[in-house]
Amino acid sequence: MSVLHLLGTAGEGGAETYFVDLVSGLARAGVAQAAAIRPNANRQARLAAAGVPVETFRFGGPVDLLTKPKVAGFARQQDVKLALAWMNRAARHTPKGPWARIGRLGGYYNLKYYRGFDELVANTEDIAEWIVSQGWPAGRVRCIPNFAAVPAEAPAADRASLGTPTNAPLLLSMGRLHEAKAHDVTLQALTQIPDAFLWIAGVGPQEARLKAMAAALGVADRVRFLGWRTDASALYRAADVCVFPSRYEPLGNVVIQAWAHGLPVVAAASQGPAALIADGQDGLLVPVDEAQALAAAIARLLADPMLRIRLVQNGSDRVEAEFSEAAVVAQWRSLFSDYGAA
Numbered sequence: 001m002s003v004l005h006l007l008g009t010a011g012e013g014g015a016e017t018y019f020v021d022l023v024s025g026l027a028r029a030g031v032a033q034a035a036a037i038r039p040n041a042n043r044q045a046r047l048a049a050a051g052v053p054v055e056t057f058r059f060g061g062p063v064d065l066l067t068k069p070k071v072a073g074f075a076r077q078q079d080v081k082l083a084l085a086w087m088n089r090a091a092r093h094t095p096k097g098p099w100a101r102i103g104r105l106g107g108y109y110n111l112k113y114y115r116g117f118d119e120l121v122a123n124t125e126d127i128a129e130w131i132v133s134q135g136w137p138a139g140r141v142r143c144i145p146n147f148a149a150v151p152a153e154a155p156a157a158d159r160a161s162l163g164t165p166t167n168a169p170l171l172l173s174m175g176r177l178h179e180a181k182a183h184d185v186t187l188q189a190l191t192q193i194p195d196a197f198l199w200i201a202g203v204g205p206q207e208a209r210l211k212a213m214a215a216a217l218g219v220a221d222r223v224r225f226l227g228w229r230t231d232a233s234a235l236y237r238a239a240d241v242c243v244f245p246s247r248y249e250p251l252g253n254v255v256i257q258a259w260a261h262g263l264p265v266v267a268a269a270s271q272g273p274a275a276l277i278a279d280g281q282d283g284l285l286v287p288v289d290e291a292q293a294l295a296a297a298i299a300r301l302l303a304d305p306m307l308r309i310r311l312v313q314n315g316s317d318r319v320e321a322e323f324s325e326a327a328v329v330a331q332w333r334s335l336f337s338d339y340g341a342a
Contacts (some may be wrong), residue, residue: 001342002032002033002034002078002079002080002081002299002322002341003026003031003033003034003080003081003082003083003084003336003342004031004033004034004035004074004078004080004082004083004099005023005033005034005035005036005037005069005084005086006021006035006036006037006038006071006084006085006086006090006091006093007019007035007036007037007038007043007086007087007090007169008037008038008086008088008089008090008093009038009087009089010038010039010040010059010061010219011040012040012203012228013176013290014176014254015086015087015106015142016043017232017276018106018146019043019056019086020043020046020047020050021149021173022146022147022328022329023047023050023334024046024047024050024052024084024090024149025147025149025325025328025329026163026329027050027051027052027196027330028325029329029333031332031333031336032078032342033052033053033134034052034053034054034055034074034078034080035047035053035054035055036054036055036056036057036071036074036137037054037055037056037057037059038056038057038058038059038239039056042230042256044056045306048136050300052059053078055074057070057093058225059089059093061092064093067093068093068094068095069095070260071093071094071095072095072097075095075099076097079337080097080099080341081099081100081300081336081340081341082099082101082102082336082339082340082341083095083097083099083100083101083102084102084103085101085102085103085114086104086115087104087105087108087109087183088113089311090112091103091113091117092113092184092186094117096116097123100118100119100339100341101116101117101118102118102120102121102335102339103117103119103120103121103164104120104121104123104238104249105120105122105123105127105131106123106127106129106146106251107109107127108127108250108251111131111134111136116341118140118339119140119141119142119151119335120140120141120203121142121143121144121335122139122141122142122143122144123143123144123146123250123251124141124143124145124272124275124276125275126250126271126272126275127143127250127251128141128142128143139275142333142335143169144331144335145162145251145256145322145323145327145328146251146253146256146323146328147256147324147325147328147329148256148257148259148260148261148319148323148324148325149233149257149260149324149325150233150257150260150261151233154164154231154233154234154237156209156235156237156238157231157234157237157238158236158238159238162199162224162226163175163198163224164197164224165197165272167199168195168196168197169193169195169196169240169241169302170196170198170199170238170239170240170241170297171186171190171193171196171197171198171199171239171240171241171242171243171298172198172199172201172235172236172239172241172242172263173186173198173199173200173201173242173243173244173245173248174201174202174204174232174235174242174244174254175201175202175244175254176203176204176259177200177202177203177204177205177206177207177210178204178205178206179206180246180247180248180249181198181202181245181246181247182245182247182268182288182289183206183210183245184209184210184213185245185268185289185290185291186198186200186243186245186264186291186294187210187213187214187217187219187223187241187290188217188295188313189196189245189291189292189294189295189298190217190219190222190295190297191217191218191219192291192292192294192296192299193294193298193299193302196222196302197222197224197241197244197299198219198222198223198224199222199224199226199235199238199337200224200225200226201226201227201228201229201232201235202226202227202228203227203228205224205303208337210225211225217266218289220261221259225318232257233261236257236258236261237261238261239263240263240264241263241264241265241298241301241302242254242255242258242263242264242265242266242301243266243267243294243298244258244265244266244267244268244273244286245266245268245286245294245337246267246270246272246273247268247270247288247289248267248270248271248277249270249271249272249273250271250272251272251276252272252273252276252277254265255267255276255277255283256276256319256323258315259282259312259315259316259318259319259323260315260316260319260323262312262315262316263312264283264284264301264307264308264311264312264315265277265281265282265283265284265311266283266284266285266294266297266298266301266313267284267285268285268286268287268288268289268290269285269286269288271337273285278314281311281314282310282311282314282315282317282318283311283315284297284300284301304318
């Protein structure tokens with residue numbers, strides 16, 4: 001008996017990274033699993049290393065009539081009892097069969113793709129409440145948050161190798177180079193923190209625009225565009241402050257990861273981070289799209305070591321109580337057992 005995870009996206013992003021983290025965590029807990037994904041060499045290698053059987057499928061658009069029956073064949077081969085669809089494209093191609101169908105939602109997705117599913121899982125309470133407000137039965141939705149994965153063996157990234165002085169204040173911004181992530185606001189804030197360096201880890205359509213903006217603002221010599229990284233833990237360990245100014249963010253997994261790595265966080269008060277962070281207790285919140293407020297909060301953190309220590313300790317306590325691997329995996333195992341899959 002096993003759980004089949006379906007992921008229909010091909011690129012790299014926060015949801016895709018967490019997909020592998022969760023599947024790997026469940027594997028460590030002894031859950032029998034398989035994965036049906038679009039081709040992605042990095043993802044395939046990581047899942048194989050976790051001992052999870054993997055098959056790749058097209059997961060195409062509406063005219064793709066072959067993926068669903070092929071996935072069904074793979075599911076039967078793996079004696080699947082529960083199929084877990086990650087996001088809309090995967091849900092569209094999740095076949096009916098002698099297994100339960102569960103949708104995992106990390107945002108406010110179109111629920112039409114989940115018609116006929118047995119249950120939906122949201123990664124925030126706000127998303128769960130929204131699902132019910134759309135007419136989904138309250139008894140068939142539950143909230144299971146993301147956990148923070150912190151490899152014990154990962155050293156801090158070498159600042160010198162990225163042209164960053166050892167003693168300079170280092171800001172870390174994680175996320176796709178997309179308008180929603182508001183990296184432009186961080187660049188504007190950087191102009192008001194003259195000694196700080198900024199690492200931006202991610203890829204996306206705004207890369208050229210952001211690099212041009214950094215040059216125009218006169219901060220390009222203090223900004224490092226790192227691209228897509230597979231060593232996120234090393235980046236968190238090297239930085240002094242995590243900056244997360246997203247204009248729109250359903251959750252804010254970056255916040256949880258920063259807490260787990262002992263890194264203080266300054267975030268914009270968009271939907272997810274505002275619900276997650278207790279301002280002044282485990283992070284600092286600033287208004288969305290306010291570069292001056294962001295700069296002031298960063299400067300406040302850099303100047304006040306006791307504030308940094310308090311935020312880090314409280315964030316660490318939150319992770320242990322709510323977002324540890326053990327706590328989250330236990331919730332997933334409870335769900336699987338409800339359907340005879342664990």
